Amino acid sequence: MKIRTQHQNIGAALMQIAEHDSFTAINPLKLRGEKITNAFLINTDTCVFLKYGNEPKPTGEYQFTFTEEQLLCIEEAEDHYKNVFVCLVCVEAQEICGLTVSELNQMISARKSTVVGDEESYQVLVTATQGGRLRAYTNAAGRKLVRALTPLVISRSRFPAFLFD
Template sequence: MKIRTEHQNLGAALMQIAEHDSFTAINPWKVGNIRINNAFLINTDTCVFLKYGNEPKRNTEEYQFTYTADHLESIRQASQVMHKVFVALVCVEDQEICCLSLDEFNSLIEARRASHGAAEDSYQVLVTVPEGKSLRAYTNASGRRGVVAGREQVVSRSKFPACLF
């Protein structure tokens, strides 16, 4: 099988999971018989959805991660059957992983929906990696570039992968 860029970038997160002392198993996440792309069952009770961004946008220093309605539906379905659900955002250039719990992720999406006044076709979660500080995850307010919708999530650089276990 040919190695794709996705394998390399998400593989960094998967290696960290596999090297954790509490790790026992990793399998693809499936809904029914349909395999969900870039979603994994860790041990027996945790689902993690992985995305990667190669580099931040030069003018804003933000990594952009887009979630479509299909992505959100897969996450919702996982939350109905799994004890723990996480979204891990691999920031390739900075070699950091921003891991959000389901509650943290949902609060970002809900803040964006509230600022827009309705559901949208897709949502962008933005992550910054300030030097010497914790990671920041947020969404922009609708129609207001540079204005955070709700409040940003401050995420420790050392949170991942221990939070999964």
């Protein structure tokens, strides 16, 4: 099998998970009998959805797009498993921004509050400034560089330990 870019980028996160003392098993995540792309079941009760961004936009932001279908899979995983997380790999910065599902939902709700109706997809933005903490947020609809909420400050050392807490 050829190695694809996503294997390398998502594999970096999976390797850190596998090296954690509390790690015992990893399997592809299956919902309704189908494998979910870039989602894994860690140990017996923790789901991890992984996304990667190769390099930041000129604004310094890594952009991660969540489609309606992906958000439905995350919601469905919450119905079946104790812990569900989203991990965003910022490749060029060599950092992983780990989010709880409630943090992801908070950002999407903030975005939804700035627009009438639902959108087809939602972008989560992450900045990884040198020597600082990671910041995750969404922008307000139709307003460039206006954030829909105060950025969530995420410790660089949060991942992967928070998956096992």
